[in-house]
Amino acid sequence: MTFVQVIDCRTQQVDALNSLMDDWVEATRGRRTATHSIVAKDRSDASHVVEIVEFPSYEEAMRNSHLPETDRIYRELVALCDGEPSFTDLDVVRDEQLNKALVKEFFDRVVNGRDMEALEELCAADYREHDPSLSSEPLDLQGAKEQNGELMDAFEPRVTLDRIVAEGDLVCVGIDFRGHHSREYRGIPATDREMTGTGHATFRCADGKIAESWWNWDEVGMLRQLGVLDT
Template sequence: MTFVQLIDCRTSRFDEMNRLMDTWVEQTQGRRTATHTTIAKDRGDASHFVEIVEFPSYEEAMRNSGLPETDRIFREVVALCDEMPTFTDLEVVRDEQLYAHTARRFFETLAGSGELSALGELVAEEYHDHDPANDQDAVGFDAMRQEVETWRGAFDFGFTIHEQIAQGDRVCTRWTWNGTHVGDFFGIAASGKRVTMTGTTIHRCAPDGRIVEGWWQYDRLGLMGQLGALDALEQ
């Protein structure tokens, strides 16, 4: 179970403390067990800092504490504090990757039969869509909605999400798209064919959680081949 430790301290010598932390990161390379660390400053008190350190488990946190560099650096950090730091040990019982959840809902909404106005909860008005299959990027919520309506009019489709990687304000989603060709698609009349393609999408999210930018990579050529659009070129 993921374990998180909160270290609460007060110091007027944060720059020196920051350099000590850089030293610890350098000296424990390949041996430290912390998977993520964040240091935040209190907006209302410039001397108040909270460090949030994440570990795979409590046992891994104890291994990290047992490193000789950790003990030495900690004693030096304490010397820079105005008072003794306090520690809060937390077992994580819920871990929401909110941006990844938003991206997943985005794909579910695209493939649904409901009103596209529901995308307004997920996508910002200034959304910018980068699709190499289009001559021009779709910029703005209305342009993106028109793009989705084109695909909905041509296919009954759904996405299978294979994996997602979230880092900072970006979410990368690897997916497979499966559809039935039920309407005109760039001059190709409905054929009833079952078609599929794979792809990857990177979304950038705003602090409010809505998606503001998207980059698409998918097998458009393979899709056109399945629809028979390349047959004439092969003859």
């Protein structure tokens, strides 16, 4: 279970505290178990600073706390603060990254479910799709529905996400796909062949919808499997 520790303190030396955190990151390189650290300053009280540190588990947090560098940094942290910092230990009971969930829903409904109308619900009205295998120019929402609809009808692809990473408003995914060429596609008669491949895509999310996407997948490999291109 993911574990989060919240360190709450007051200090007049925020810059020095930031430098101390840089020192800790460098000193514990290769041994620290923390996966994410945030230092935040209260907008209404500049002396009120909160640090949030995430660990894979409580046990990993305890292992991190036993590092000699962690003890040294803590003593220097106390010296910078106006009084003893307070600690809150939290077991994470829900961690829902909403942009990730939105992109997963896109693949479940639009790609694997072949519901092109779901694009209207999941994507912004001014959605733009960048996929050089479909068009040299960005596709708008209607163009994306038409071009991808043709692809879905021809191959009935099934996509598996082998990794998904989110930061800020961007979500990046690695994909494995497989399909069956059962209908004509761009003048290529149905070959009745199976095809597989890999690719990746990046999505930009805004206001709870997908605003833009960039695609890169192995179209050449697909055409070779169909016998259209020589190996």
